[in-house]
Amino acid sequence: MIILGLNAFHADSSAALVRDGRLIAAAEEERFRRIKHWAGFPSQAITYCLSEAGIKLSDVDYVAFNQDSRANLLRKITYFITKRPNINLMIRRLRNRRSRAGLPVLLEQAFPGQTIRAAIHPVEHHLAHLSSAFHVCPFDEAAVVSVDGFGDFSSAAWGVAAGNDISFYGRVYFPHSLGIFYQAITQYLGFPHYGDEYKVMGLAPYGRPSFLDTMRNIVRLVPDGGFELNLEFFRHHREDIPYQWMNGSPEFGDLFSPALEHLLGPRRAPTDRLEDRHNDIARSAQAMYEEAFFHLLGNLQQRSGFTDLALAGGCAMNSVANGKVRRNTPFRRVYVQSAAGDAGGAIGSAFAVWHKLGGKRNFVMDHAYWGPAFNAMEIQLHSGRC
Numbered sequence: 001m002i003i004l005g006l007n008a009f010h011a012d013s014s015a016a017l018v019r020d021g022r023l024i025a026a027a028e029e030e031r032f033r034r035i036k037h038w039a040g041f042p043s044q045a046i047t048y049c050l051s052e053a054g055i056k057l058s059d060v061d062y063v064a065f066n067q068d069s070r071a072n073l074l075r076k077i078t079y080f081i082t083k084r085p086n087i088n089l090m091i092r093r094l095r096n097r098r099s100r101a102g103l104p105v106l107l108e109q110a111f112p113g114q115t116i117r118a119a120i121h122p123v124e125h126h127l128a129h130l131s132s133a134f135h136v137c138p139f140d141e142a143a144v145v146s147v148d149g150f151g152d153f154s155s156a157a158w159g160v161a162a163g164n165d166i167s168f169y170g171r172v173y174f175p176h177s178l179g180i181f182y183q184a185i186t187q188y189l190g191f192p193h194y195g196d197e198y199k200v201m202g203l204a205p206y207g208r209p210s211f212l213d214t215m216r217n218i219v220r221l222v223p224d225g226g227f228e229l230n231l232e233f234f235r236h237h238r239e240d241i242p243y244q245w246m247n248g249s250p251e252f253g254d255l256f257s258p259a260l261e262h263l264l265g266p267r268r269a270p271t272d273r274l275e276d277r278h279n280d281i282a283r284s285a286q287a288m289y290e291e292a293f294f295h296l297l298g299n300l301q302q303r304s305g306f307t308d309l310a311l312a313g314g315c316a317m318n319s320v321a322n323g324k325v326r327r328n329t330p331f332r333r334v335y336v337q338s339a340a341g342d343a344g345g346a347i348g349s350a351f352a353v354w355h356k357l358g359g360k361r362n363f364v365m366d367h368a369y370w371g372p373a374f375n376a377m378e379i380q381l382h383s384g385r386c
């Protein structure tokens with residue numbers, strides 16, 4: 001059985017190919033287009049995965065896709081009826097849904113003349129994240145956690161997994177999100193590009209957590225292990241924030257409201273000098289993230305009793321927090337999907353479909369080298385030294 005997994009129409013577009021439950025190839029579209037975090041339809045990554053497997057698109061049995069617009073539908077409808085957000089926000093969401101529905105047409109256009117017989121399987125975003133970690137980790141059973149910005153109307157999901165099955169204990173739904181919190185602080189600190197959060201994580205050790213109490217006004221922990229945002233400090237839930245999500249580098253407008261500047265002082269412009277205050281805010285935001293992350297992990301560990309943990313979701317790229325899991329919780333073994341962000345959704349959706357169709361676990365992803373390789377001669381040729 002051949003399954004092509006995709007993360008498409010989203011940042012870090014990617015493709016992965018799974019044959020009989022084993023990963024054959026995986027790559028991000030940005031590596032071919034040479035535009036960081038490229039968002040859109042990953043035609044070149046698909047071409048690479050097919051060539052690595054020595055097959056054509058017509059040989060693929062299933063296409064798995066890490067978004068399911070029907071997931072959490074009741075919650076979405078209830079939210080839009082009761083909260084009545086900006087009409088442009090709703091129109092944009094419907095337009096995104098249409099672009100995903102056009103997947104078969106895009107495949108036909110990208111691979112003209114090939115008969116596509118594959119059935120398309122949408123996989124709920126966080127199930128794809130959890131599958132990308134658990135179904136390729138060496139544990140037979142584990143606690144599982146996905147934390148990110150948003151996907152399919154939720155920003156975090158956690159539970160337990162054993163064998164083929166993943167069971168959910170809880171979720172955090174739109175508009176609450178630790179990823180949005182971290183991204184908003186990243187923008188506030190003068191790092192405007194998608195994926196700049198690692199700069200704040202790297203800045204944090206230069207400061208003191210002197211704003212941690214202030215951060216606790218922005219992120220609140222809730223008893224089930226989840227968290228909430230104080231929405232006064234954000235715009236994403238009520239305004240149509242401009243963003244560019246198709247065929248290029250993703251761009252975002254400000255996620256934070258003027259109230260954040262009243263709370264923390266004026267924002268830093270990208271060209272401004274980094275001052276001690278900025279370092280302290282970075283450290284405090286990282287500390288707040290860790291407080292919420294370990295609140296979730298602690299609750300989950302107590303409820304599940306498991307000491308093995310599999311992690312994915314964009315926030316699982318926070319290696320500083322990941323490095324403290326064994327110190328701060330009873331978890332003893334930790335598996336982090338190396339493509340923990342949405343690129344790994346291609347791997348996760350493919351494995352989720354494999355297991356949904358009754359496949360057995362027979363693969364451990366113990367390295368991250370699933371993309372194109374080059375020998376020394378090819379590198380010399382490409383660098384123009386030959």
Ligand SMILES: [Fe+2]
Nearest residue numbers: 148151314342
């Ligand atoms: Fe995600």
